[in-house]
Amino acid sequence: MSNLEIKNLNVSINGTQILKDFSLTVPKGEVHAIMGPNGTGKSTLAKALAGHEDYEITGGEVFLDGEQIVGKEPDEISRAGLFMAFQYPSEIPGVTIANFIRAALTARLEEGETFKAPAFYKELYEKMDLLKIDRSFTSRSVNEGFSGGEKKRCEILQMAMLKPGYAVLDETDSGLDIDALKVVADGVNQMRGPELGVLLITHYQRLLNYIVPDKVHVMFDGRIVQSGGPELAEKLEAEGYDWVKEAAPAGAGA
Amino acid sequence: MSSTQDLKPDTQPDLNIERDVGNFHYDTQYEFDAGVGLTEQTIDYISDVKGEDAWVRQFRKKALKTFLDKPLPTHWASKDLENIDYEKIRYYLSKGQRPSRSWDEVPDEVKQTFERLGIPEKERAYLAGVEAQFDSEASYSNMKEDLAEQGVIFVGSTEGLKEHPELFKKWFGKVIPIGDNKFSALNSAVFSGGSFIYVPPGVKVKQPLQAYFRINAENFGQFERTLIIADEGAEVTYMEGCTAPTFETSTLHSAVVELVALKGAKIQYITVQNWSANVFNLVTKRGLAMDGAEIKWIDCNIGSRLTMKYPGVIMRGPGARGEVLSIALAHDGQHQDTGAKMIHAADHTTSNITSKSISIGQGRSTYRGIVSIPRQLKGCKNNTECDALLINTNSRTDTYPAITVRGNQSTVQHEASVSKVSAEQIFYMMQRGLPEDEAMSLAVNGFVNDLIREFPMEYSVELKRLIDLEMEGSVG
Ligand SMILES: Nc1ncnc2c1ncn2[C@@H]1O[C@H](COP(=O)(O)OP(=O)(O)OP(=O)(O)O)[C@@H](O)[C@H]1O
Ligand SMILES: [Mg+2]
Secondary structure, three states: OOEEEEEEEEEEEOOEEEEEEEEEEEEOOOEEEEEOOOOOOHHHHHHHHOOOOOEEEEEEEEEEOOEEOOOOOHHHHHHHOEEEEOOOOOOEEEEEHHHHHHHHHHOOOOOOOOOOHHHHHHHHHHHHHHOOOOHHHHHOEEOOOOOHHHHHHHHHHHHHHHOOOEEEEEOOOOOOOHHHHHHHHHHHHHHOOOOOEEEEEOOOHHHHHHOOOOEEEEEEOOEEEEEEOHHHHHHHHHHOOHHHHHHOOOOOOO | OOOOOOOOHHHOOOOOOOOOOOOOOOOOOOOEEOOEOOOHHHHHHHHHHHOOOHHHHHHHHHHHHHHHHOOOOOOOOOHHHHHOOHHHOEOOEEOOOOOEOOHHHOOHHHHHHHHHOOOOHHHHHOOOEEEEEEOOEEEEEEEOHHHHHOOOEEEEHHHHHHHOHHHHHHHOOOOOOHHHOHHHHHHHHHOOOOEEEEEOOOOEOOOOEEEEEEOOOOOEOEOOEEEEEEOOOOEEEEEEEEEOOOOOOOEEEOOEEEEEEOOOOEEEEEEEEEEOOOEEEEEEEEEEEOOOOEEEEEEEEEEOOEEEEOOEEEEOOOOOEEEEEEEEEEOOOOEEEEEEEEEEOOOOOEEEEEEEEEEEOOOEEEEEEEEEEOOOOOOOEEEEEEEEEEEOOOOEEEEEEEEEEOOOOOEEEEEEEEEEOOHHHHHHHHHOOOOHHHHHHHHHHHHHHHHHOOOOHHHHHHHHHHHHHHHHOOOO
């Protein structure tokens, strides 16, 4: 049961159904990529998993290592071990990255445990070095005035510090130049291992050259229509989505 | 009346003080009680109990007349002011004892209250002097000997009037005259408590002087009166923190604080107020800065039903500087009407106003400012920045900056911003594991962060804790 199991998930936004009986299982230790055309519901999936209140779950179940997370508050889901790297991270003026991560870690302390600042800073600096984030960023406000690429790196930094069991990375590669892409991919690859399951949402094969997925899923109109190995991503890169649309089951398609 | 304590420690109710700091009270037997209502007899009673000089009694009576004659400022201020029932207020209550000099002499019951408020005894170690006010009279005051040796006076206002009339009389009621406004008149009539501080020329008091205030009796108005004089080249920081217990009916707090910074002197006055939601907090605070002197007000208003407070600086001497840094937080049913008054009255004077307000739910914040720079003055500068943060769409914020600059030999800058904590920001923070209330309080702390950095360490910690407590209750 060490997996992220999504069963027949139906999600609506303002009464419009976006996810349609979406099912997918990501075992811990594996990296799964989801690809699919714009507007097909990839970010909706990520936000619904994370418990965003605008994304109404009208049916289905989600289990995180066997624990049902549908209906839980976003912070509970986070502490249960699900991390989401946002496609568009929010800015939090006046709150430094260091204090933000510190607050997030403090929220995870067990009763009687205390926060250990020296160890925290040591680890924070290590991870920042790894992700090639300048030390001066610790005292900058979360995402405020960051470039697109800096925001994405900051998401991965948070992930590295929070050590989730599962991570959904929503287009973490978009907005990154080729060097930054390698840095972020290195960061994710370092975390890769038996203790982490990753759901990688991307449009580009490029990222998958650096983070080689165990499985690739093609999403179309609110559900998965094809699954396969890394070669599937190459086919998409070469041929686009038209063949997917044709292969999609009846009723799917805009 | 006796001063027996009828609440023994073992019979105290189990209070959840973690959440409701200040939200408790002990039954206290008052030795002196002027009863309810306000007449000449009330004044005589107060003056008799205190054994005041005739000039003080006359000052009070003149003020009473002014108070009764003056209309409420409800043409511009909140109509809620009309709901104060002056007949139901107790204007003077006191345990009757002289301020104690050592902690040991403080009655147990009073000590308990201080302990509940989290004022640790060990704090005295790094505080230069402590002047804690329990209801009307300072019940505890202590000063380090080296300060006393340097001629620094730090006593309650009653003591100050008695023991240092020559210093007191010269400035008392001069910065804020009786008739400045209806509530300064009220305070002038019935004041008691508050601090009197004098710092001799050239003396720089390194540690902040500190006072804690607390209202502990139902329907009891607290009218403390503080006068701080920094003589030429002197420097002093004063800090006050206030918490009040919750009662069914409204409580009135109406203080007057006058600061005088003589040539080259510096005064910093820091307030962190956390009133319970039924308190009318109507305070007049003003400083007079002479040549090259500097006065800085740091003012944090949390809680209360209505706060009206506009700390001001009159820059009387060339090169004088005035600064107001304020933070106001208004919850449901609360109205923070705060701001600043900067009166430039000499060349090359500089003033700075930074105001941050947070409105939650039905809470309402108003910024009201005056900056006055007369035509003939040269080289004056003012910078005003007002930022408002709204935490849900019902919140309301208003800004009324009145900037009067005649002539073109001075510069004035004004910036205002209104922002909201968005649902997406909260979701982002919650996705990292922060419960909703913690996410809110982090956003609020972020909003005030650059201002809080200006505060002394222990106050910034206290303020952050207060904000956390406030935000705990604000998430539905
Ligand atoms: N908050 C919202 N309110 C209304 N419609 C929304 C909202 N969020 C998403 N949608 C709609 O839901 C559909 C799926 O959007 P989603 O963001 O999940 O797509 P996506 O697959 O992530 O696309 P992209 O590749 O462009 O990031 C789109 O039609 C989008 O307009
Ligand atoms: Mg998307």
